[in-house]
Amino acid sequence: MSGSELEDALARLDRARGPADLFGGDxxxxxxxxxxLARLVHPDAGGGRTEEAFARLTSLWRxxxxxxxxxxxxxxxxxxxxxxxxxxxxxxxYAARPEPGRGVLLKxxxxxxxxxxxxxxxxxxxQLQKDGDARFLPYVPRLVESFRHRDGATGTRRQVNVVAAxxxxxxxxxxxxxxxxxxxxxxxAWMWRRLLAGLGFAHRxxxxxxxxLPDHVMIHPEEHGLVLVDWCYSVPGCFAHADPxxxxxxxxxxxxxxxxxxxxxxxxxxxxxxxFMAARCMTELMGDKVPKAMRSFAxxxxxxxxxxxxxxxxxxxxxxxxxxxRLYGPRRFRPFHxxxxx
Amino acid sequence: MxxxxxxxxxxxxxxxxRASTGASAFAYSxxxxxxxxxxxDPRGVTVRESRDSADHPExxxxxxxxxxxxxxxxxxxxxxxxxxxLLGLLLRKGYVEHPHILFGAVGDATCDRAxxxxxxxxxxxxxxxxLGKILLEGGGGGQMRESYELAMYFMARHTAIDCFDKRGKxxxxxxxxxxxxxxxxxxxxxxxxxxxxxxxDVPIAELVRELQRRYDVYFIIPEGxxxxxxxxVKDFWQELLGQNVLYLDDLDAVCETIALTIGLAExxxxxxxxxGHLAEAGSDAGASVSRALARLDAARAPVxxxSTPPGLDAAGPSAxxxx
Numbered sequence: 001m002s003g004s005e006l007e008d009a010l011a012r013l014d015r016a017r018g019p020a021d022l023f024g025g026d027x028x029x030x031x032x033x034x035x036x037l038a039r040l041v042h043p044d045a046g047g048g049r050t051e052e053a054f055a056r057l058t059s060l061w062r063x064x065x066x067x068x069x070x071x072x073x074x075x076x077x078x079x080x081x082x083x084x085x086x087x088x089x090x091x092x093x094y095a096a097r098p099e100p101g102r103g104v105l106l107k108x109x110x111x112x113x114x115x116x117x118x119x120x121x122x123x124x125x126x127q128l129q130k131d132g133d134a135r136f137l138p139y140v141p142r143l144v145e146s147f148r149h150r151d152g153a154t155g156t157r158r159q160v161n162v163v164a165a166x167x168x169x170x171x172x173x174x175x176x177x178x179x180x181x182x183x184x185x186x187x188x189a190w191m192w193r194r195l196l197a198g199l200g201f202a203h204r205x206x207x208x209x210x211x212x213l214p215d216h217v218m219i220h221p222e223e224h225g226l227v228l229v230d231w232c233y234s235v236p237g238c239f240a241h242a243d244p245x246x247x248x249x250x251x252x253x254x255x256x257x258x259x260x261x262x263x264x265x266x267x268x269x270x271x272x273x274x275x276f277m278a279a280r281c282m283t284e285l286m287g288d289k290v291p292k293a294m295r296s297f298a299x300x301x302x303x304x305x306x307x308x309x310x311x312x313x314x315x316x317x318x319x320x321x322x323x324x325x326r327l328y329g330p331r332r333f334r335p336f337h338x339x340x341x342x
Numbered sequence: 343m344x345x346x347x348x349x350x351x352x353x354x355x356x357x358x359x360r361a362s363t364g365a366s367a368f369a370y371s372x373x374x375x376x377x378x379x380x381x382x383d384p385r386g387v388t389v390r391e392s393r394d395s396a397d398h399p400e401x402x403x404x405x406x407x408x409x410x411x412x413x414x415x416x417x418x419x420x421x422x423x424x425x426x427x428l429l430g431l432l433l434r435k436g437y438v439e440h441p442h443i444l445f446g447a448v449g450d451a452t453c454d455r456a457x458x459x460x461x462x463x464x465x466x467x468x469x470x471x472x473l474g475k476i477l478l479e480g481g482g483g484g485q486m487r488e489s490y491e492l493a494m495y496f497m498a499r500h501t502a503i504d505c506f507d508k509r510g511k512x513x514x515x516x517x518x519x520x521x522x523x524x525x526x527x528x529x530x531x532x533x534x535x536x537x538x539x540x541x542x543d544v545p546i547a548e549l550v551r552e553l554q555r556r557y558d559v560y561f562i563i564p565e566g567x568x569x570x571x572x573x574x575v576k577d578f579w580q581e582l583l584g585q586n587v588l589y590l591d592d593l594d595a596v597c598e599t600i601a602l603t604i605g606l607a608e609x610x611x612x613x614x615x616x617x618g619h620l621a622e623a624g625s626d627a628g629a630s631v632s633r634a635l636a637r638l639d640a641a642r643a644p645v646x647x648x649s650t651p652p653g654l655d656a657a658g659p660s661a662x663x664x665x
Contacts, residue, residue: 027649035655044658062652074646075612085653089661092654108651111660123636130629145614146639151650160646250662266665 006050009040013053019064022057031153034061072096072106072160074147079106079162088215089252090114090232095165103165104144108158115148115159117232117249122146122161124207124234132205139198141166141229166218166227170338172281173214178339182287185294187336189324191219192282193317194226199278200313202228203271206237210248210269212277213255214284221336235269248273261304272309275316276302297323371478379475382446382459386537389502390444392463392513398440403463403503403513405557406600407446407493410478411454414520417564418447420593421518422473428597435619437605443469444501447476448519451489451531458492458535463503486575489531490523491546496536498552506556514607515557516600520564522578550582558607559583562599562634565591588634595627599634606639613639 016022022037023030037057041050062070070081077098085092091114094106109118125143132140144162151157172191175183183191195217202209209216210233218227233248246268251259260276262269279301283290290298297320303309310316324331370379392403406428410418432438442463451457461472497515505511526543533539553559561579579587590599602616611619613635617628 031649038655058652070651072646072648072651081651085651092651094651108654109660110654110658114660114662119637126632126636130632145612147612148645149650150645150647152647153649156650157645158650247665250664253661253663256663263665 006040009037010050010053013037013041013056013060016060019060022060023064028153030064034064072149074145076145077101077162079104081106088230089254090117090230090250096162098144103167104162105165107161107163108149112156112158114232115157118146118159118161120234120236120249121231124231124236125161125163127207127236128202128205128231130205132201132207136197136201138225139194139201139227140231141227163229166220166229168222169218169220169225169227171215172217172219172285175219175338176214176285179285182289183285185286185289185291186328186334188282188286189328190224190334190336191217191226191285192278193320193324194219194224195228195278195282196275196313196317196320198226198228199271199274200317203274203313207231208235208248208269208271209274210234210263211252212274212281213252213258214281215252217281221338224333224336260302260306260309262306267306270306270311271313272306272311275310275313276306291327293323293327370475375477376455378456378459378477382461382472382475382477384458384460384496384500384536385534387460387500389500390460390462391501392442392444392503392505394504394508398442398465400505400509401440401442401463401465401503402438402505402511403442403444403501403557404438404600404604405444405446405463405497405501405513405515407448407460407490407497407515407517409449409488409490409517409519409521410447410456410459410476411449411488411521414564417518417593417596418476418478421596424594424597428601431598431601431619431623432604434623435601435605435611437601437608437611440465442503445469445472445476446493446496447478448488448490448493448517450487451492451524451528451535454489457489457531458496460493460496463501486572487522487524488519490517490519490521491525491527491544491549492531492535493517494523494546494549494553495527495532495544497557498549500536501556503556512555513557514604515553515559516562516603517560518562518564518596520572520575522575547582558586560586560588560603562588562590562596564593564596565589585637588638590630590634592627592630595625595630595634598625598627598631602631602635603638606635 012022023033041053041057043051043054072079079096079098081094081096083095085094091107091109094108095103096106097103107118109115122143125140128140129137141163144164146161149158149160199209209228209231211230216228216230218229219225233250235246235248247266248263248269251263258277258280260273262273279298283295283298301309392401394401408418408421429441429443432441442465444461444463446460449457456477459476461469503513505513523546526545527549528543529539550559561583563575588599590596598620605611605616606613613632617632620628620631
């Protein structure tokens with residue numbers, strides 16, 4: 001990219017009084033112009049000094065497309081996408097409200113080639129719905145539908161999953177940030193219990209989660225609720241035909257060192273894989289506040305060799321309850337609040 | 343061929359009659375027959391036809407051919423028992439308005455008495471009669487191959503279907519089995535069992551290509567069958583047919599699987615709707631069908647067209663590593 005190209009782009013952005021000035025009337029041409037400008041003024045490319053220009057470009061583009069651009073119509077629903085997407089490692093999440101219906105999230109993969117992982121999630125969620133104990137369905141997202149999306153101008157195809165939105169939930173990562181000194185073990189205790197219940201439910205239904213990480217564990221503070229999200233990395237038993245390896249298909253880069261050795265080692269995953277990662281999530285969350293007995297319990301869940309770890313989340317939950325009773329006596333509900341400001 | 347109307351009531355009446363008399367649906371086979379029934383003998387048949395008619399102005403040809411050798415165990419009988427569901431589902435739910443269904447059976451041309459049996463395309467209970475005339479081999483050569491290539495040769499070169507010939511709309515061909523095909527349809531076997539003789543053997547890939555022009559071709563591997571866990575069998579068919587190889591863990595769900603596969607391909611339903619229909623119809627095959635068709639559904643799911651939402655095209659690549 002030459003400097004003059006960037007200068008030219010910035011000048012054109014500056015001059016534009018409205019979206020049509022910048023993008024013109026032809027839809028396909030507009031997409032090309034937008035893409036070219038976005039490439040030029042993207043903050044990553046502009047060395048930091050184009051952030052403002054990029055924000056302006058994005059807002060002009062959004063204004064230009066008000067109309068059908070944020071409306072995605074499938075056979076079942078029409079989704080009007082609302083607001084800015086939430087970025088994930090694999091997907092962007094778009095909030096939408098189908099008419100009629102409750103809020104949903106559209107999960108669209110950044111890289112269209114990751115469609116198989118979205119497909120994998122849809123397979124897992126359907127299997128959980130069908131083969132899982134219905135009492136525990138609130139522990140996993142509800143799949144509204146799974147469809148293919150095609151960009152009208154470029155022809156790019158993406159596999160899209162639509163899941164019910166979660167209100168009032170926070171990820172364990174956010175909880176961790178809100179309590180930099182560590183979460184009180186008595187609060188962490190119910191989260192851990194719920195996490196084991198969620199895993200026990202999934203494993204009984206023949207599905208391994210494959211990526212129990214702080215971003216994928218959502219908790220509801222007031223209701224002590226927990227939902228295990230993002231099943232794109234899962235290993236549903238019914239996938240064995242297509243992929244008999246039983247391996248976790250991909251690893252989240254940021255958390256590369258959180259995985260038990262069988263995952264980067266490209267070995268088959270097992271319930272013990274999820275249990276290892278759950279223990280890691282919970283001990284990290286408590287930081288230095290972990291009581292000794294709980295730390296030992298977690299260590300017992302994390303030997304490198306999968307066959308030396310516990311493999312039955314329900315049985316492990318019973319053990320964990322005994323431990324909690326020894327530590328804190330009979331169970332009592334303990335309100336948990338997220339700090340108002342983060 | 344292909345006139346008349348299907349009635350599930352007639353079928354039910356017949357089934358209960360059979361039950362009360364103790365006669366098997368495979369009366370011909372169970373009666374001790376040892377040769378192909380003349381009605382199903384492909385030898386000398388120019389074409390089996392699926393033609394439009396006043397009753398069925400927009401016919402859709404559907405072929406269902408299954409392995410009747412011993413390795414398939416009870417699959418052929420299960421299939422027979424479930425047939426009313428197939429047509430019933432297709433019609434009741436409006437997946438297809440005018441299905442013409444042909445049944446056939448595949449054995450092993452190197453050693454069986456009846457390596458290929460093919461009925462007519464029918465739109466009513468007469469297909470039942472065809473089914474009753476199928477000879478169950480129970481043998482098989484023990485070399486993990488059956489003569490599917492011969493069946494494919496017949497379907498490719500000895501059928502005439504109006505849906506394609508008149509409207510360019512492909513028919514459907516389902517083969518159900520648990521073994522490999524032979525790599526070529528051998529001219530000697532063609533001469534012996536079908537008639538006519540091509541100049542040379544026809545490689546199976548060639549037959550698949552020919553067939554796929556006129557038919558959507560699927561291979562269903564029932565998980566309960568003898569060789570079904572075999573990797574080689576899966577690889578063999580997957581290489582030929584890609585995602586159109588379906589693995590079915592419950593034999594009872596075979597008709598539902600066929601019906602929903604057609605429904606998906608006809609764009610009449612998506613998998614969720616189809617599974618809903620099964621539940622409504624009181625079928626408990628949903629879980630098995632769902633597993634068998636999940637991949638197909640993902641590839642077939644209807645496409646929503648719009649521009650890519652803002653943010654996505656400027657988003658960086660996925661921050662994950664494939665293992």
